[in-house]
Amino acid sequence: MQAVEIKPNKQRHSPGTTSNPNLAGLFQEHYPRIYSYLRYRVNAVEDAEDLIGVVFERAYTHRDRFDPDKGSFSTWLFRIAHNTLANFYRSHERRSAWESESGLPPDLVTPEPSPESQVVQKETLAQLLQGIEHLNERDQEIISLKFAGRLGNKEIGEIMDLKEKTVSVVLLRAVRRLRQYMIDKEAAQ
């Protein structure tokens, strides 16, 4: 027989519309990275846009729970996004693959290449996205947090409950697997 210990919150949030320009600025600052991170993990624009609304709503609702002593604001916000995604996956089937056969996602932001290289880049990006899609859950997550969220290994570790050293190894292997996928894909063609 085991007991369950319950630790009540030290403080509860107080809903309301308090003016906090700093927080608003932080929200705005993180919005693009959070969106990109979510978009890496879900294949539909609509889902990503729905999710990001949930993420920031949760962040706003629980803003009083952010403790800078426990981690950075980025970590806290990405952790909310991470958990929101986890909740999303519990209730949604993953879609099969990026619908990149018919073109790149509409919300993809790419550097403007020369016209002749656009075709090459388009194919490469499509392969890249498909490759990421074929990675396992953890690899996708770590790549998303790293390249879309642009987080450090320490922050990623805090979000994924991994040691910082472990993050670097997992990241290395994920990128290796992705590269191997792309090599195999090219060879098959």
Add this chain to the structure above:
Amino acid sequence: MNEQEFADLFSDQIDRMLAGESLEGLPEIDDLPELLDVGQRISQTQFQASTAAQTAFQSSLASWFGPMNGGSPMTFLGLSKIWFISIIIVVMVIVTGTGFIALIATSVVIIGSDNPPVVGTDEPTGTAVAAEPGDDDDEHQPTSVYTSTVTGTPVMTLTTTPPVTGTPTMTSTAVSTTTPTTPIPSPSATPTHPDGPGTGNFPPIIIVNRFPNINLCKGAYVTHSTLVNYSSAPVANAALVWEVIEGAEFVNKVDILSDKLDLPPTPEVEDIGPTPESTIDQTSNHPIYFANMNPISIDQEINLDINVDVGDSWWDQPDGTVIKVRVSVENRIEISDDDEYWDHNRGHGNDPDGYDEDNPGRGHESDHDDDFSTRSQIITIVKQGAKWVSLEGFIHEYGEQTYLVDGNIIIINECTGLPIKFIPGSKVKIIGWLQPDGAFIAIKIIVINVTIITGDFDSGVPYPAPDGGGGDDDDDGGGGGGGGGKNKGGDHDRGHGNDPDHHDEDNPGKGGKKK
């Protein structure tokens, strides 16, 4: 260079790349250049939310933080807000002035002319203003859907009983306090609004509760909540953050289990993460009974005081999923005719020690040996986004099991022990949690029955009949045991908020004797 060192080097280079630094002059170790090339391609793959989504986000920020949200200044047609408004004002002045001059000139011409005017209706004044961009948008801004107030509600007030002229009026107030504290039923047992939640002009508030001396509807109440903790590395003690809780009130079993136990370990993670010592015994797969669960909410962190077995096979599955520590909270409660021995009041909020040895159920000397003791544990599940609500006002019947309080529809569970008929002028105060789905968990209901007596009080102020005369003595909880002189139903009101001494000697049940 071992894999860890190589991985650290790779991560450092990626961080430099993401920071915009040049990666020239790197040592060509193994496949580092190729991997960095892949990393560079990924880093160039970024997504941007649609304009609509960004607008919605800005709108949310404005509603949360106000218009001065610390972001970039709002612009109209590329102009700052101040410049835009200034230009609009100048244009208005010019147009209005021009129109005014034209009007005066026309009038002068008309007055000075013998011929009648041909056309005098083309008035330009103000048209430019009406056509300014943004006006239409403002008209189509989404507005609040819910209206929580009801106009024309037949609210009864005390002033409806005017005193006789020259005659003193006395108002006596009886206060009844009940602490249901127990959100109960499974969804099937939850009362619902006839029109469904949220379909009215104002959100229905559902009281889900149980009163001490009222039996629940017969039947089985089962709720089952599964809480999943995602992680990616073995840990010795898993602190489970309960993120999603659906329903669930009575907890009599907490399991930790995994549907991935039978899967073989994945070789590729053998050298990653904590050492194999982190694998602990398999007892975590055993149920934990009689969890001591006080009222919880999702805002609370629950640490399981156990070593959770997290065998490596749990952590990195062949299908790519990560570890799932699953906590199942199963709640089952059987209500039948035999349940009269239940001490429904046990552990309710206002019982400071959490035990009811001083307040046994019917037929019990004490609850310590109660086989059903675990059922008396109460959990109040407060969902994310729930709001603390306090309603106070006169209560009016608003249909079957439905009342109107302070402009809000309140639906009472048919098995709830509120008075069937509130006497006219009854006032209630309800405190509880309003859930995001419109359900309402009543924590405390205070019923205040107001009796107004008018008459000639020259010979003294009359008092209500002390025993059995009123029929409105709702605060003693003795309704079930009335007539026998013995408070068979127990001191149901004992320990409740408005009873300062926690004893009801001074407040016996109907037909009961003062102790």
